[in-house]
Amino acid sequence: MWYRGAFLSYYLLKRFATLIPVMIGVSIITFLLVELAPGDPAEIILAKRDIELTPQALEEARRLMGLDGPLYERYLHWLRRLLSGDLGVSYSSGEPVAREILSRLPATLELAAGGLLAMLLIAFPLGIAAALYNRTFIDHFSRFTALIGASVPSFYLGLLLISMLAVHLDWLPVMGRGTIRHLLLPSLTLGFGLAATYARLLRAGLLEVLQLEYVRAARARGVRETLVIGRHALKNALIPLVTVFGLSLGNLLGGTMVVEQVFAWPGVGRLAVQAIFNRDIPILQGYALLMAVIYVLVNLAVDLSYRYLDPRIRLGGKEVG
């Protein structure tokens, strides 16, 4: 019906409008990175390029880099360039930051997708089995797995997996990117830690929903058990999970950084770690901006899927959970 569509686009518009102050805040913080970072960027860049540090050269460099003038003026100057897609130039490579980041973004997205998939493939069976076989061996096994997943740091888990599956058994490549086989270990490392939380949350949610009257009513109508679990229970148990996913997205993004480092995965996380060592502020600025944008957009998508899962919110205009 037309008003549903209108309602949704109005809602989207409203949500995008609230993003504007968020993004302005993000841009200010990112901009201040340069200001707060120790050392004079102009000096650093001159040193990197083996140019003699004369006062004139410094002055010239500052002017070219937009580092002279009062703070707000420099911010506006920086913002104008940012909006035209110019994120500055990497101190270390001299390449435009946007190009450096974009060329590595596919690798990171691939890893994140692999990690999410691994997370789902571990969390769902584990959580569902634990709920259905509540307080049996399967439940305890799932609890134990979750405990390990939650407490072992991912760099350690990554090294463990490398030594077991790649070095000793020689089943999978140790590091690098290329085939699906290269993706397997990093995805597993990334997904396992995240899966732990979700498996337990899913178990708790399912156990709660399975107690509810409508599940009993569905069974009283002779609805097949696969539908009772897979549709009646799961759909309702997913609603709180989706919210948690939006909140824990930071873990996933931070996770890619660590896992990329462990597996020498050529993504933006690894680029950022190198940039930290090189004091390559423009790259770090670009990275921070990218992560903020991803975070905000994914949370928007989470909100929308929440509405999709719960028709009371989608159609009723009720904003309660």
Place this chain on the structure above:
Amino acid sequence: MQCKEKLSPALIVKNLSTRFYTRSGTIYAVNGVNFELPRNRCLALIGESGAGKSVTALSILRMIPKPGRIVSGEIRMNGDDLLAKSGSQMRKLRGEELSILFQDPLAALNPVITIGNQIRETIQSHRRASKSMAEEMALVKLDALKLPAKRVYNSFPFQLSGGMRQRAALALALILHPQILIADEPTSFLDVTLQGQILALLKNELDRCCLSLLFITHDLAAAATVADRVAVMYGGIIVEEGSMRDVFGHPFHPYTRALLRSHPAFCRNGRLEPVPGSAPLITESFSGCPFRQRCSEAETICAEDVPPLADRGGGRFAACHKLPEPAKQIMDGSC
């Protein structure tokens, strides 16, 4: 549709006992219940809160939740004992031959699935039916229950009014034309005008289809308008059973008399008297009449034996030691 009058009862419950083995002790919810549900008729099951009415209903469906268990008895439907059936046989029976309508339609309908999809999955769980065939069936049923079929089909439960919701729930329960419908206080969440609507629909379904209705209720007036026969439950047993007119006109059992005196529509002299004392939570295996502590006529024998549900002639049964010696006993109400 006119139904062939069949004489055999739709459902025979014999000596049914169900207990809950909770951590804080055993709860004796149902303690040897006996009744017959006449075919194409309505039997009202009345009694105070905690008497064991819902547990009886769930026992018939074999859906007693843990830590409960049916400990003994027989539930015969078309000659088969439901207690002997396997889990998957029971699943096939539920919804198809034996349905239940719960008290609160908002709780009994899944909030995130449309009414249409809930009806459709019920049909498709039992029969091979294409999506459009199932939809057609659903629309016909919704229409028969005087609902705006198309709209309700596409609606989520929260989009319907309370009365529409209960009718949608009724459509779900009746979609496959079950022989038996158990309605567990189907009107207590509705206001008075809507109660009338649902009762009229239930009566209509009874007249139109081959449906036998077990109508569980607190509402004696509602029972009187719908039911042909009535069974009075107390402390997990049936204390009196008979035709509506007989039982409400000349109650035999002291509890039935007390219950009727407590209801505005039935108390004779216009003075309402609540049943003295409160309903028991039975946590021990008991001997004697469960009602004796609240009964003004109780004597020593009432504490010794459980009174059997005895035939008092004229299709009436009552379980009380104080009544004159019955002509013959056909049912044994001991537990």
